[in-house]
Amino acid sequence: MSKEKINGNQIFWLISTMQIGMTILLTINPSIAVAKQDAWISILISGLFSVGLAYVLTRISILYPNESIVTYAPKILGKFVGHVVILLYVVYWYTVLAIILRQYADFISGTILQLTPVFIPILGMLLVAAYVSFAGIEVLARCSEVLGPLILLGIMVPLLLNAPQIKLHNLLPIMADNTPLVLLMGALPTASFLGDNIMLMMILPFLARPREGVKGAILGSVVASVFTLLSAMQCIAIFGQSTSSRQTYPFLNLVRFISFGFLQNLDSIVVAIWIMGIFIKVALYLFVASYGTAQWMGIKRWRIIIFIAAPIAITLAMLPRNFVDSSILYPKLVAVPFNLPVLFMLLPLLLWIVGAIRSKKKTAGKTKQLPKAPA
Numbered sequence: 380m381s382k383e384k385i386n387g388n389q390i391f392w393l394i395s396t397m398q399i400g401m402t403i404l405l406t407i408n409p410s411i412a413v414a415k416q417d418a419w420i421s422i423l424i425s426g427l428f429s430v431g432l433a434y435v436l437t438r439i440s441i442l443y444p445n446e447s448i449v450t451y452a453p454k455i456l457g458k459f460v461g462h463v464v465i466l467l468y469v470v471y472w473y474t475v476l477a478i479i480l481r482q483y484a485d486f487i488s489g490t491i492l493q494l495t496p497v498f499i500p501i502l503g504m505l506l507v508a509a510y511v512s513f514a515g516i517e518v519l520a521r522c523s524e525v526l527g528p529l530i531l532l533g534i535m536v537p538l539l540l541n542a543p544q545i546k547l548h549n550l551l552p553i554m555a556d557n558t559p560l561v562l563l564m565g566a567l568p569t570a571s572f573l574g575d576n577i578m579l580m581m582i583l584p585f586l587a588r589p590r591e592g593v594k595g596a597i598l599g600s601v602v603a604s605v606f607t608l609l610s611a612m613q614c615i616a617i618f619g620q621s622t623s624s625r626q627t628y629p630f631l632n633l634v635r636f637i638s639f640g641f642l643q644n645l646d647s648i649v650v651a652i653w654i655m656g657i658f659i660k661v662a663l664y665l666f667v668a669s670y671g672t673a674q675w676m677g678i679k680r681w682r683i684i685i686f687i688a689a690p691i692a693i694t695l696a697m698l699p700r701n702f703v704d705s706s707i708l709y710p711k712l713v714a715v716p717f718n719l720p721v722l723f724m725l726l727p728l729l730l731w732i733v734g735a736i737r738s739k740k741k742t743a744g745k746t747k748q749l750p751k752a753p754a
Contacts, residue, residue, distance in 0.1 A: 383515050383516050383517045383585055384517070384585055384586070384587040385516060385517060385520040385582070385585050385586060385587070386586065386587060386588070386591060386595075387586065387588070387591030387592055387593075387594055387595035388524070388595060389520035389521070389523065389524060389595070390520075390579075390582070390583070390586065390591070390592050390595030390596055390599065391594075391595035391596075391598050391599040391602075392520070392523040392524045392527035392599070393519070393520055393523045393582065393599070393659070393663060394433070394576050394578075394579070394595070394596055394599030394600060394603065395527060395531070395598075395599040395600075395602040395603050396523045396526060396527045396530050396531075396655075396656050396659045396660075397523075397575070397576075397578070397656070397659050397660045397663055398429075398572065398573055398575065398576065398599070398600070398603035398660075399530060399531070399534060399602070399603045399606050399607070399656055400530065400653045400655075400656025400657055400660070401479065401482065401483075401572065401656070401657060401660060402569065402572040402573060402603060402607050403534065403606065403607050403610045403630050404486065404628060404630065404631070404653065405482065405572065405628075405706055406422075406568045406569040406571075406572050406607070407422075407607070407610060407611045407614055407623070407629045407630060408623070408624065408626060408627060408628070408629055409565075409568040409710070410422055410565045410566070410568055410569055410611060411565075411611065411614070411615060411620050411623045411624045411629070412624040413561065413564050413565035413568075414557055414561060414562055414564070414565030414566075415556075415557065415620040415624070416549065416550055416551065416552075416553075416615055416620045417553060417554055417557045417561075417562060417565070418565055418611050418615060418620070419550070419608055419611050419612045419615065420553075420554070420562050420565075421562050421563070421564075421565030421566040421569065422565075422566065422569050422604070422607055422608045422611050423604075423608055424562065424563065424566040424570070425566045425567075425569035425570040425573050425604065425607075426569075426573065426600070426601070426603075426604025426605070426607070426608060427604075428566070428570050428573065428574065429570070429573035429574060429576060429600040429603070429604055430597055430600045430601055430604065432574060432576060432577065432600075432723060432724075432727060433576050433579060433596040433597050433599070433600040434593070434596075434597060435727045435728060435731050436576070436577070436579040436580055436583065436596065436727060437579070437583065437592050437593040437596050437597070438731055438735075439451070439580070439727070439730055439731050439734055440579070440580075440583040440584070440586075440589055440592055441589055441590060441593075442731075442734050442735060442738050443734065444584075444589040445584050445589070446584055447580060447581050447583075447584045447671065447674065448464070448465065448468060448580040448581065448671075448730070449465055449581075449671055449674040449675050450674070451730070451734065452464045452465055452730065453465075454737075455730055455733050455734045455737060456729070456730070456733065462675075464726055464730075465671075465675055467721070467722065467726075468577075468580075468671070468722065469668070469671060469672060469675065471718065471722055472664060472667055472668035472671060473668055473688065473691055473692065473695065474695060474713075475575070475664060475718075476661065476664040476665060476668055476688075476692045476695075477691075477692050477693075477694075477695030477696040477698075478695075478696070478699075478705055478709055479657070479660055479661055479664060480501045480504060480505060480661060480692060480693075480696040481497065481501065481696040481697075481699050481705040482705050482706050483500060483501075483504060483654075483657050483661070484497040484498075484499075484500040484501045484504075484696070485497060485701070485702040485705060485706065486628070487500040488500065489627075489702065490628070490631065490650065491647065491650055497697075498693075498697065501693060501696050501697070502693065504654075504657070504658065504661055505661065505665070505689055505692060505693060507658060507662075508658060508661040508662035508665050509662075509665060509685055509689050511658075511662045512662050512663075512665040512666040512669065512685055513682055513685055515666075516582065516585050516666060516670075519659070519662050519663060519666060522659065522662070523659050526655045526656075526658075526659060529652055529655060530652055530653075530655055530656045530659075531602070531606070532652070533648070533649050533652030533653065533655075534606050534610065535606075536645075537630075537633060537634045537637060537645065537649060538609055538610065538613055540637050540645075541613060541617060541633055541636060541637060542613075544617050544636070545613065545616040545617060546616055546617065547616060549615055549616045549617070549618075549619045549620070550612065550615055550616055567715045567719065568710060568715065569607060570719055570723075571710055571714040571715050571718060571719045571723075573600065573603060573604060573607070574718070574719055574722075574723035576596065576599070576600050577722060577723055577727070578663060578664070578667055579592070579596050580727075581667045581670065581671055582663075582667070583596070610630050610633070611629075613633060614629040614630060614632075614633055617633065617636065618632070618633075627702075631646060631649075631650070634646045634649045665685065665688060665689065665692070668684075668688045668692075669681055669682070669684040669685045669687075669688045670684075672684050672688065
């Protein structure tokens with residue numbers, strides 16, 4: 380298999396750039412619809428969950444260095460259960476790759492390229508992503524290092540330019556009419572997006588120094604969470620929770636709201652920067668799906684799988700009938716009730732706890748076998 384290596388700094392850029400774009404684009408609206416003016420608290424909860432997941436995945440990586448879930452799941456849970464777990468994640472990689480492509484195409488067709496068939500943006504994005512994925516994780520990591528600062532800047536600049544328009548009273552009252560359960564319900568849409576740092580279980584094995592991944596993975600999750608939090612707070616503070624909850628893409632409307640002297644119509648620039656983030660996300664999912672499938676099936680030339688994974692992704696991406704299917708029904712029926720509790724919470728915790736117990740027993744067994752020093 381691949382002998383490529385990346386470092387902790389590249390892990391940071393991969394995670395932050397992969398998560399930030401689509402999370403801000405698609406999760407602010409549903410969070411505000413549930414938690415209203417307290418949506419920022421819900422997103423804060425989602426961010427804490429994302430950071431916790433990153434920590435758990437890095438601990439597993441330290442227990443089993445240079446191994447992905449494909450190799451350590453059977454060791455931890457046994458061959459049968461381990462392979463069932465791997466199958467669940469393989470299905471997840473392919474379905475989410477397709478959903479990302481369709482959500483991207485729906486966004487492009489509905490905003491800047493209206494009346495364009497969704498197949499065109501899907502094919503265009505997948506071809507570019509396949510080229511980078513074929514080059515390997517090192518090239519993809521370098522792309523994230525180059526594009527990452529631009530992507531963060533594309534989120535930061537609109538936030539700064541809109542700062543004078545903030546009306547803090549729109550964020551009040553805090554928790555006046557929302558129970559903790561409502562706040563948790565509001566956290567679910569964002570958590571289902573920020574939880575896709577689950578991809579760490581496939582990219583941490585490429586680290587030259589496994590312990591470097593802890594800082595990079597956690598900081599990447601923190602940055603994505605903080606920018607999502609700030610974006611949601613500003614949408615509520617400027618538009619109010621009632622208006623924001625009725626907007627499909629609140630942050631895009633926030634960008635269009637900018638009118639600062641000669642600075643107007645910045646949405647096309649910001650959309651172009653967002654596309655960079657979606658490109659990193661699609662390329663990473665395609666790489667993980669192809670590499671993980673090849674590793675699971677024992678195929679050494681993993682790049683061959685890209686030529687199979689890409690057509691599968693296109694086919695699945697064309698199945699949703701419209702925006703409602705891909706961006707509302709899929710999160711509601713699959714991402715929140717299954718991906719989040721099972722793939723992002725239960726299985727990582729199970730792998731960490733059982734793996735830690737097995738590792739301690741193995742260490743204790745080796746200690747007992749050591750010959751005693753002569754008296």
